[in-house]
Amino acid sequence: MNSEHMILGVALTNSFGAHPAAWRLPHVNPEAYTDIDVTVEHARTAERGGLQFVFIADRLFLHGDLAVSNPLFNMDPIVTLSAVAQATERIGLAGTASTSFFEPYLLARQLKTLDVISNGRVGWNAVPSFEPDAFANFGKEPPAREKKYERLHEVMQVVQALWGSWGYEAGKPDQQGRYADPAHVKPVNLYGTQVGTRGPLPVPPSEQGQPVIIMPASSGYGLQAAVMYADIIIAMPSSIEEGRAQRQAIRQAAAQAGRNPEDIKYLAFAGFTTGDTERDALDTRLALDAHTDIRGPLARLSAYLGLQQQLTRPDEPLTTAQLTAVQAHPQDARSIRAVELAHAGWSPRDILAHAVFDPYPSVVGTAGQVADHLQEWFKAGAADGFMLNFDDFSTEIGNFVEQVIPVLRERGIFHNTYEGKTLRDHVGVPPQYGVNPRITTGPQ
């Protein structure tokens, strides 16, 4: 890994893509949610492009209205990643597992086993759950925020202590001597208020030692935890300025916590629908949006454009009078973007098709426009890389690998091939085994 190169993770998640109508497209297998072969094929395509890792987000409840969309997350990230591990060779395998419900011994065991059998390719996105719907599936009410983070700290430290409990010094099996040196496979005896363990965990080091830690960008308790534990932080900045500011804030907090800021990689969400022309891409997006009632989005767009009156002609560019009246909210990147598109002559329907209201910056355009977006953010220091989200995974991953990756390589901002074998190699974060020794406090 070279800091001239961006890191690219790609959200596999539900195998359809980020748009809730992707499952309806005629070329899409509508059973992709339950068909592991589809997920595997997507991961293999990403691997062919040299992407550093696939990523499976999670929610611990049914998320999505089945009348109109597939369940929006994955059936089970760990089970899915293990199958994907078996069908891939190099690409990293990252997934979310909540710190709120898993017993740390079971979680440590599953993640490190997956890391061992994948030859060191695993990343764990460690997040506390907050949704009442998730807690209900465990017969519980959500705890107070500080209790959630107390548990997160305990789980992180107990899991990592278990990971380190089979020491490298235990050695490799010697058929003429010992299987391992029992003196270096030791209990951890780490007990917090909410969780604890004796150990050891009977899982030897993986090729990268133990999984890479991923955490979401957050503030307060969440930022404090992320700079203690995370190798990768995934964020949703809405603009280059916001990305730069958040990345800098994290780097500063990391330095204050005694870590090298270079050791934490900041990835920004980015979404894509591509086409041979911008018009093609917009039409693809419009096909996805066809099942959405446009009245709600139109009303929202009117407000974002600062118009007093509703937009009523979705397929006509704004009138001169309307264009004179539009006014962006200066702090809101979505509003600024919508005003730009209106002035460029796009109709309201096409402005919406530019994905202006997606929860993260999205490009609906050509492969060149996608590459420009990534390059601009990366070169501006707004991200060390990206978490890619495709509206329609089945089409876009191939387009990205065939059309965008070559451009990024030509521009010298993406690696030509995997530099090493492990996820740690791919993303350029340092070795760690067990709890980071810079963290001196055990669970409280």
Next chain:
Amino acid sequence: MNSEHMILGVALTNSFGAHPAAWRLPHVNPEAYTDIDVTVEHARTAERGGLQFVFIADRLFLHGDLAVSNPLFNMDPIVTLSAVAQATERIGLAGTASTSFFEPYLLARQLKTLDVISNGRVGWNAVPSFEPDAFANFGKEPPAREKKYERLHEVMQVVQALWGSWGYEAGKPDQQGRYADPAHVKPVNLYGTQVGTRGPLPVPPSEQGQPVIIMPASSGYGLQAAVMYADIIIAMPSSIEEGRAQRQAIRQAAAQAGRNPEDIKYLAFAGFTTGDTERDALDTRLALDAHTDIRGPLARLSAYLGLQQQLTRPDEPLTTAQLTAVQAHPQDARSIRAVELAHAGWSPRDILAHAVFDPYPSVVGTAGQVADHLQEWFKAGAADGFMLNFDDFSTEIGNFVEQVIPVLRERGIFHNTYEGKTLRDHVGVPPQYGVNPRITTGPQ
């Protein structure tokens, strides 16, 4: 599945085999514990032989003395089985998961996801944990026996209720209409004293609906639970008589619990070391036992033979005086077997090499002797099938598939190929989706 045919499961567990010295054999890969390719190859060989399922047992702590042996269980059964699922097509995939620690929502989700992605090949061996070493890894003390079984009942019913919460009636995705009918994906709202959930679980039916349930043979609370939930019961009878008696007791208890006794399959543990001749097989076993101090086993053998004096010449057949003095404990199958072998002229070392002290009946002999053992038990009604354990998995699974399976097929007691696609098909147990409706009591 045809009741003229026996069911064969095979214990993959730690990938070396049942003998703790198997990892030392020169032809064995000493890193098989962490190398998924070895496990996959073993499963594929078993699949080539038409075995109904592979089985991965579990303990939630480091089991085995690393100075002399590998860890005796698997790193993680669910993660391992998911990788094996991806690399196999037909064979069933069964594994142990304790009811004592897993949150039922997470467990239900992982097992059903695995069942879906393997196209309906999963079996869950549901066991309560009892070992203080396991509880210590969760920062707990073992509860009283009735509390363990209270939790088991609650977990079984909550897990199965979650499995059934996405109804078949929800239908398949219709790209012109609904993804699924939300009216048939419903909360379960099942709460016990120890665990509970709201649901639903966002996982549609697998090809077999939901995983097959396996439980260990037990008595009291354990028997009561097994006849309520199990499709397969795995037992360790030490003789045909014990197997017949236990199988009959289970069938009677099942009938009393309102189930069809034919719907519960009783499998007996059986162990094997094979060779071209019985002498070859004994020599293979002796090589495995070479690292074991013989003095303890010799003393134990003296006692089992009813001798007042210690055996001191391990490589000589017993003297006429010794043979006159030997006397079997009439209730102890191991003692009876040891006396038979002494009278047949085997030396003490060879008697021990016949695996007389293995925890379950084992054959050390030719493929024909193995087939005879299985046939005799099966024809006597002592088992509906077997849980096979190989001393050295790497050699024995191939021998079994190449040499024993053809004999069983010639004798008409093993199927020629998989009759169906799912584990339920392979073992001949009826469909079930959600909680068995004959169980009328929810968690107490």
